[in-house]
Amino acid sequence: MQATVLTIGDELLIGQVRDTNAAWLGEQLTLAGVVVRRMATVGDDEKALQSEIRQSLDESDLVVTTGGLGPTDDDKTREAVAGLFGVELAFRGEILEDIRERFKLRGRSMPESNRSQAMVPAGFEVLSNRVGTAPGLWREIQEGEAAGGMLAVLPGVPYEMKHLFAEEVLPRVRRRGGLRAIVHRTLRTAGIGESSLQEAAGDLSGMLSDTLRLAWLPGPGGVRLRMTSFGGDREEADGRIAQLEACLRDRIGAYVYGANDETLEEVVGHMLRDRSLTVAVAESCTGGYVAHALTNIPGSSAYMAGGVVAYSNRAKVDVLGVSPDALRKHGAVSEVVAVQMAEGVRRRLGADLGLSTTGVAGPAGGTSEKPVGTVWIGYADADGVAAHRLQLVRDRMLNKQLTTTFLLDRVRKNMLAGRP
């Protein structure tokens, strides 16, 4: 089965908004066994849209569009689709009620312009949007009519699009059948860079083939290793993956913290919960990002005691009990201060583990002794306290993310080693 992905919006063509929908859809379709043949981006222009959708339907079995379903005049996708199939836009009362209900839940009344979102091209199925106002549209095109295939029309807001694609579009595509067997599995690593990891993994070429591939995907949360097995029956494909995974875990298992969609904060969170441990975080250079990552996990209140963003020396001294002497003598970015922050936040919040970060996030503020990217991370528990120095990069946001990854990976490794 082949697919074309169309993203719609003037803001994409002028580069004001960077499209993330196309890449996400490309990945999801590929994972489902659909071959993505082409992607295209057009503006909010009825004619351009129609010509692009027609061409896509001619060449592909499945066309997914995103964008142009908002309530305002510059959203043209509904009109374009109706025009292309030569049908009218019909008002659907039940959609309007849904939209009105969503506004009511948020204590607001629905503006009149949202009525346009209840207009649906005749012959299209409505994909109900539970996380936003614009419903999606779906049509399986009959032989002889326009072209064969399936057309999914989704909103451009990424989380609405993702929800509708996963909940409504993918099940319909699967029902249609004809997907080739593909099995994917991803191992997630932290605490090591891509080339060092490859070196540690050694020569894998003997294991890989046309039916078993391995992709190295680096990112701020660590390097992911995606294994893909093509063709044969499910059991065969699973067997090939299992063999490769065993080999990888044998060689680089120490760096692997999880598989597939598991995040490091999720894995660490579950380990803390299973051990009935609580954690508290004292952050300087990460400015709240570690706490943010930990609290992104639903149910994290079971193990997250809390945190202190100690951006000022006053907060370090008053709230965390860091000694003014240590700050004066070693500076805020130092082993001593990282240690005292970790101990202080653990004591202050009565947690089992105390974590800390202090560093030069950048882009300015570095010295020859402590250049931008110099970071200390601290860890304290009942068994003791330690701090480690990292030398990271020049980008402020990336330094927050990388520090968080290293810190959480240390917590994971300590728990695996039986601490505290």
Added chain:
Amino acid sequence: MQATVLTIGDELLIGQVRDTNAAWLGEQLTLAGVVVRRMATVGDDEKALQSEIRQSLDESDLVVTTGGLGPTDDDKTREAVAGLFGVELAFRGEILEDIRERFKLRGRSMPESNRSQAMVPAGFEVLSNRVGTAPGLWREIQEGEAAGGMLAVLPGVPYEMKHLFAEEVLPRVRRRGGLRAIVHRTLRTAGIGESSLQEAAGDLSGMLSDTLRLAWLPGPGGVRLRMTSFGGDREEADGRIAQLEACLRDRIGAYVYGANDETLEEVVGHMLRDRSLTVAVAESCTGGYVAHALTNIPGSSAYMAGGVVAYSNRAKVDVLGVSPDALRKHGAVSEVVAVQMAEGVRRRLGADLGLSTTGVAGPAGGTSEKPVGTVWIGYADADGVAAHRLQLVRDRMLNKQLTTTFLLDRVRKNMLAGRP
């Protein structure tokens, strides 16, 4: 002048690499006065590439491709272009010398596979690549041959592509002439949804035309309004934008916090700095996200006193001084607790402003009285303290973002009103 942007590579179609070249080219072409008509992404496939380039040359005056110029077998762009124009690939010794020289500079010898990068389709001009190995290609197509227009073939490595586009392609396009003046300006709003904002803005159709457009771009950080003025000279285009901006500010100016690339945390940060105010944040449901947003701005240590992530009741009571009685009587998600958290963090960290968030972030944990998405935000300064209730959505991450936007916007509005 109209342009089509083609990005080339299997890794883009399967979503393994997120394309950033298309958005960058879209922005640069638009700023230069070229109308980007369409973008497309195809894999490393000769036939698909030829069909896409042919169609693009038919519809546009300028076609820019990126990718597929590497030295390996899966790079097909050179062959595809030669085939499309019915010309041979010719070996150019001077290019090979350039490539060999680049390797030598990095202390390495050139692998044999790089020879393929010295093969150039006959009739194409070579755009010398001073920052990488793959040269770009350029051709101005004669009337009657294939189609009119200009074709620029660039490498996919962003740094190399940008260099070649700016140094070699743009000057050639400008020399050709016929660029129309385009001016863009974006107003950024917070604290109000897209449709309510449109209602507040009223009927604007009388002001808009083919030469002056307005796009409404919603996101978790608020709705952006992009004004675009086409044609005439620069002064004329600027004048039209200024007139529309004045009208928008007159009607919905209270919601506008900045323009173009300014973020809310940046605007609020600069206002705090200019007033020599410091801020402290007590976060429950946002779990560190407000502090993270504020500390993303370089130099934020000047006004960010710090924060407390008070995820547990113990942290609320011990660190922030929230009364156990209030927690028992009203629950953690309540006006009283939001007020006490804001007052507590302000006092604890000795800041001018104290902010707080407490709510049901979801996806679970809601009750009929306090459903998921119920959030209280608190604000305390020398003039007093207040809390406001928000009714947000079911998505945990989005609730963090939306709460942060509302809270920072309140700080902004209070400062504008002369508080504290």
